[in-house]
Amino acid sequence: MCGTVGMFVGCSALSYCPRRLLRGPDGTADAEEGQDGEEETADEPEYRSPFRNWYERSSVRSAPRRMLDDDGERGLRLFPPDLVPVTRHPLVRALPEELFQEVLVQHLYRYLDFTAKLEYLVVNRTVLGIAHGSVGVVVPEAMRLDAYKMYCDEAYHALFSADLAVQVRQATGIRPRLPDRPFFLRRLEEILDELPTADRPLAELLFVIVSETLISASLADVPQRHEVAPAVTGTIRDHAMDEGRHHAYFAHFLQRLWASLGPAERCVAGRLVPRLMDAFLRPDLDALRAELAGYGLSKDDVEQIVAEVYTPEVLADHSRATSQQTRRYFRDLGAFDDPVAQSELAAYGLLD
Incomplete structure (x- = not known):
């Protein structure tokens, strides 16, 4: 997945599964039967590659560079307000127009920064390990071979995110207000630091599976928005098309990983997954507070906005809805049969 769902908590867009992008007009999956390579044994899940036509359809191979056009895109939004949760609050709506536009631009910067750093700091480490055969699965x-293709995809996602961020800064004169390290990365590092050394590689694998299979509840509708700059919608569309293939790949990879784990490792995994989902989904409210204060809002106003937009109910509902498909993958494997895993799901608001 794109790795940004936590910042769209409470958005009005419909839930979206990137795997739908793989389906053709007849509703069948865009996947090919086996490829040349190792033979599958009877007890292994059959691999149906979601990378059919990758050379013709992947964004790195076929999409143009997305460019902001100062003339053609003047007056268009750089992100749709209804997908930026705080813009629904009256205190944010009351900001002067130039500050309201900056709220949208900063949200775009967060999306692009999150995407780039997720891809090159986390996901591609694991993808390279799969391609190299060093992840133990x-x-x-x-x-x-498909992992090599995915490695190219993710590197290109980082590039086009960084490229668009530079274009936005040059076009608007607005500098990004971003933490040095995204919230998800800080939380992942905290989780890894608390684990025994032997469990850390498994936790990283699980985090990548979680991040690549979570259902985005927000970005599906963005490419259809005529009021948003085409360079932005085109970038998001390119990303979503590629991530649909990655979602399908890691859903299958999870089955193979699970088959390779012993009972104790499965127990560790089932207990870790809820926390990893929460690390990925939960928005960075401290960074949001700092940003809102930068618009001249008082501390009391900032706290009111955060408390009223990100209520515990909204956070829990969003996490459950967004993680539904991913939780089903793990549940079908028996990952949550352990009572402690059930308690972890409850602790992070992930029980239906």
């Missing part, structure tokens, strides 16, 4: 040759 046996996969057929077709999956290793």
Whole structure:
């Protein structure tokens, strides 16, 4: 997945599964039967590659560079307000127009920064390990070749995110207000630091599976927005098309990973997954507070906005809705049969 769902808590867009992008007009999956490589044994899940036509359809191979056009895109939004939760609050709506526009621009910066750093700091480490055969999970040759393709995808996502951020800064004169390290990365590091050394590689694998399969509840509608600059919607569309393939890949990879784990490792995994989901989904409210204060809002106003937009109910509802498909993948494998795993789901608001 794009790795940004936590910042869209409470958005009005419909839930969206990137795997739908893989389906053709007849509703069948855009996947090909086996490829040359290692033979599958009877007890292994069959691998149906979601990377059919990758050379023709992936964004790195086929999409143009997305450019902001000062003339053609003047007056268009750089992000739709209804997908930026704080813009629904009256105190934010009352900001002068130039500050309201900056709220949208800063949200775009967060999306682009989150995407780039997720891809090159986290996801591609694991993807390279799969391609290299060093993650401890046996996969057929077709999956290793597809991992190379995914590595190219993710590197390009980081590039086009950084490229668009530079264009936005040059076009608007607005500098990004971003923490040095995204919230998800700080939380992941905290989780890894608390784990025994032997469990950390498994936790990283699980985090990548979680991040690549979570359902975005926000971005599906963005490419259809005529009031948003085409460079932005085109970038998001390119990203979403690629991530649909990645979602399908990691849903299958999870089955192979699970088959390779012993009972104790499965127990660790089932207990970790809820926390990893929460680390990925929960918005960075401290960074949001700092940003809102930068618009001249008082501390009391900032606290009121955060408290009224990000209520515990909204956070829990969003997490459950967004993680529904990913939780189903793990539940179908029995990952949450352990009572402690159930308690972890409850602790993070992930029980239906």
